[in-house]
Amino acid sequence: MVTELGDPLDTLRLLQFSWEDRLRLALGIAQILHQLAHSPLGSLSMNDFRRQQFVLVGGTLKLSDVDDLGINEPECVTDSDCVIGNDENNNVSDDNTTKGLSCIDSRCIGHNERLNIWHAGQHFIRLFLPLSAPLSLEPHIHELLAAYAHPAAGGWNSARILGTTQKLVAHFVSGDYMIRPSTQGSSTSGYERMSDSDLPGLYDYRCPLSVSAVGCVISVFNEEEAVQICTSDDDCQAIVLGQEHTxxxxxxxxxxxxxxxxxFKKGYSLLVKKKLK
Structure with missing residues (x-):
């Protein structure tokens, strides 16, 4: 048996995460859904799918409570018997969510997998993934929201959701979401660059998207994105780019x-906003 200490999840903490950290949670959820659907025992359903069943271990989402797992797919006679959440604990009121399941050999094939997906959407994805997301990634996010809301009707399974989530991560990592300057020339031209320089413990201030409680610390794709953020913030006068990564x-x-x-700090760069003359 392996024991890991994890931090509990609650709504307030989820909302305080940076969007990048919430994206990591979305990837973790997709991976767990895929594991549940492809376990050695077959497709498992989480009959008590709540945030309280999960913990964070080093930023990675882990399933901590597996006491109430369903092993067998529900029995059926016809396709109309294959309704997702047909009991009081798993009530799914939207008919579009239940369409698309088939009764094969007296079992509702895909029921457990789609039920897990729907619950994950209700308890996690719809609550935090759209918030503060880069505008250019919204079409990809809306696709995932629709998948979690109507998994059976759209032909979505855990493998497809995992693949789509991985593509969303790839778009974010590659910097595709960034707004490129409409005119030629570097966006850093309004800044003076100093190599091997730092301002440790000086001129720190709070900003909305910060991942730190004591300063304005934001993850960026590159120097250009850091400059865009600073330029749009009247309080920002300088940027320190170091060697810490997410x-x-x-x-x-x-x-x-x-x-x-x-x-002096080897490998660090200081960008200072030039004063307007």
């Missing part, structure tokens, strides 16, 4: 509301 490999940028003579 789970996707993005760089953590520290935004400053002032600057002075920097300290």
């Amino acid at each position: 789970w996707t490999g993005r760089t953590l940028a520290v935004f400053k509301n002032g600057y002075s003579t920097p300290s």
Whole structure:
């Protein structure tokens, strides 16, 4: 037996996560759904699918409570018997959610998998994935929201949801979501760059998307994105780009509301906003 200490999930904490961390949760959910659908015992259903059944271990989502797993697909006579959540604990009121399941050899094939998907959408995905998402990724997110809401009607299974989630992660990691300048020229031209420089513990301030409680720290795809964020923030006067990275490999940028003579720090870069003349 392997025991891991995990942190419980609650709604407030989910909403406090950066969108990148919520994307990691969405990927973790998709992976767990796929594992449940392809277990050695067959397709398993989580009859008590709630946030309280999960914990975070080092930022990775883990299933912590497996006491109420269903092993067999529901029995049936015709396709009309294959209704997702036909009991008081798993009530699915939308008919579109239940369409598309078939009764084969007296079993509702795909019922457990689709029930898990629907619950995951209700308790996780619809609550946090759309919030603060990059605008250009919204079409991909809406596709996933529809998949979780109507898994049977749309022909969605856990493998397809996992693949679509992985594509969403790839779009984010590649920087495809970034708004490119409409005119030629570098967006960093309004900044002075100093190599091997840092402002540790100085000029820190709070900002809405920060992953830190004591400063303005935001993950960025590259220097250009960091400059775009700073330029749009009147409080920001400088940026420190170091060697700390997130789970996707993005760089953590520290935004400053002032600057002075920097300290030497190998591998760090300081970008200072030029004053308008």
